[in-house]
Amino acid sequence: CVNCHESEAKTEGKSELIPTIKFRHCCLLRNQRCITAYLYDRLLRIRALRWEYGSVLPTTIRFHMCAEELEWFNQYKKSLATYMRSLGGEEGLDITQDMKPPKSLYIEVRCLKDHGEFEIDDGTVILLKKNSQHFLPRWKCEQLIRQGVLEHVIS
Amino acid sequence: MADRLSDAGDLSEEEEEEEEEEEDVLTPAELIARLEEAWLNEKFSPELLENKSELVECVMEQLMHMEENLQRVRKGDLKASVHRMEIDRIRFVLSSYLRSRLQKIEKFFPHVLEKEKSRADGDPSFLSPEEFAFAKEYLANTEVYLKAVALRHMPPNLQSIDMLKAVPEPCLDSFVFLRVKERQENILVEPETDEQREYVVDLEEGSQHLMRYRTIAPLVASGAVQLI
Numbered sequence: 472c473v474n475c476h477e478s479e480a481k482t483e484g485k486s487e488l489i490p491t492i493k494f495r496h497c498c499l500l501r502n503q504r505c506i507t508a509y510l511y512d513r514l515l516r517i518r519a520l521r522w523e524y525g526s527v528l529p530t531t532i533r534f535h536m537c538a539e540e541l542e543w544f545n546q547y548k549k550s551l552a553t554y555m556r557s558l559g560g561e562e563g564l565d566i567t568q569d570m571k572p573p574k575s576l577y578i579e580v581r582c583l584k585d586h587g588e589f590e591i592d593d594g595t596v597i598l599l600k601k602n603s604q605h606f607l608p609r610w611k612c613e614q615l616i617r618q619g620v621l622e623h624v625i626s
Numbered sequence: 627m628a629d630r631l632s633d634a635g636d637l638s639e640e641e642e643e644e645e646e647e648e649e650d651v652l653t654p655a656e657l658i659a660r661l662e663e664a665w666l667n668e669k670f671s672p673e674l675l676e677n678k679s680e681l682v683e684c685v686m687e688q689l690m691h692m693e694e695n696l697q698r699v700r701k702g703d704l705k706a707s708v709h710r711m712e713i714d715r716i717r718f719v720l721s722s723y724l725r726s727r728l729q730k731i732e733k734f735f736p737h738v739l740e741k742e743k744s745r746a747d748g749d750p751s752f753l754s755p756e757e758f759a760f761a762k763e764y765l766a767n768t769e770v771y772l773k774a775v776a777l778r779h780m781p782p783n784l785q786s787i788d789m790l791k792a793v794p795e796p797c798l799d800s801f802v803f804l805r806v807k808e809r810q811e812n813i814l815v816e817p818e819t820d821e822q823r824e825y826v827v828d829l830e831e832g833s834q835h836l837m838r839y840r841t842i843a844p845l846v847a848s849g850a851v852q853l854i
Contacts, residue, residue, distance in 0.1 A: 507772055514768065518732070546767040550760050550764060566724045569721040573711065573718055
């Protein structure tokens with residue numbers, strides 16, 4: 472193999488081969504950089520998915536990921552969960568919520584798909600049927616809005 | 627916003643005695659002001675700043691007390707909604723602060739770990755123990771992934787990557803806006819070279835500037851300036 476030739480060239484004094492070997496090595500390093508840059512960029516996008524979609528990825532996206540990427544994603548969400556649970560005293564703080572500064576307490580939302588029953592703090596249960604509109608506490612809706620179940624109606 | 631907290635009489639007076647028994651006891655208003663300062667500094671600084679875990683803990687305690695108090699208040703009372711908003715706002719600032727830190731840790735993970743490993747025992751730490759664990763796991767996870775997918779298929783002498791070289795360092799020369807809290811004299815902006823004399827400024831209290839982060843980094847750490 473060519474890598475062995477490199478050490479051979481040095482020991483046998485075939486110095487005219489060395490520039491070629493160096494050139495080849497540079498090319499290989501560049502290829503390594505390109506490959507790792509591509510793979511790392513994918514990882515960054517996968518990381519963003521955790522913050523966008525939550526712990527469970529839609530199947531269409533999972534279909535585009537290889538087994539090692541899924542493993543990376545699982546490890547990442549485990550690390551993140553451990554970290555979040557350690558914040559403050561008891562249950563920790565879910566920092567994937569509250570992504571935007573709160574503007575108002577309650578917001579008007581429209582339901583984009585059937586999501587079934589949804590319980591809010593004071594115990595009342597709301598039925599989230601497609602196209603129904605509700606006036607709900609903002610902090611309860613954030614996650615569902617991000618998942619595409621609810622839509623914030625700005626009148 | 628912070629004034630409403632201290633005006634809120636029955637709902638938050640209790641916290642004052644329960645704060646840290648360290649040098650100074652912080653009122654809730656001061657605590658939140660400090661949180662906001664730390665939040666803005668972390669948001670606008672190109673590098674990871676000193677870790678403020680006591681601040682985080684105090685704020686979490688504060689939030690818990692406020693939530694508990696809120697449960698006791700009669701529903702439909704106007705004060706309740708104002709306090710609910712308060713809680714939401716504080717939680718947003720805290721979450722945003724922690725997210726900024728986490729993003730920087732992920733972006734500069736090899737450098738952050740290196741910095742923490744090589745710091746002397748007396749120096750303040752940049753990472754909380756949990757953040758350190760998170761950073762280590764992130765490094766290990768990424769290395770395992772790259773090895774499994776690509777590196778093991780490469781020629782033997784190319785099977786490892788020096789993360790410190792591969793991942794870019796934070797750009798300390800980026801420009802930041804700042805407001806001066808304590809008067810500073812003789813801040814060296816540009817060192818003396820053959821072409822120019824040294825450029826030195828005095829920073830007046832209350833003035834605002836746009837400067838390279840590297841110049842004023844120690845001032846941010848000491849609290850003499852506030853990034854805006």
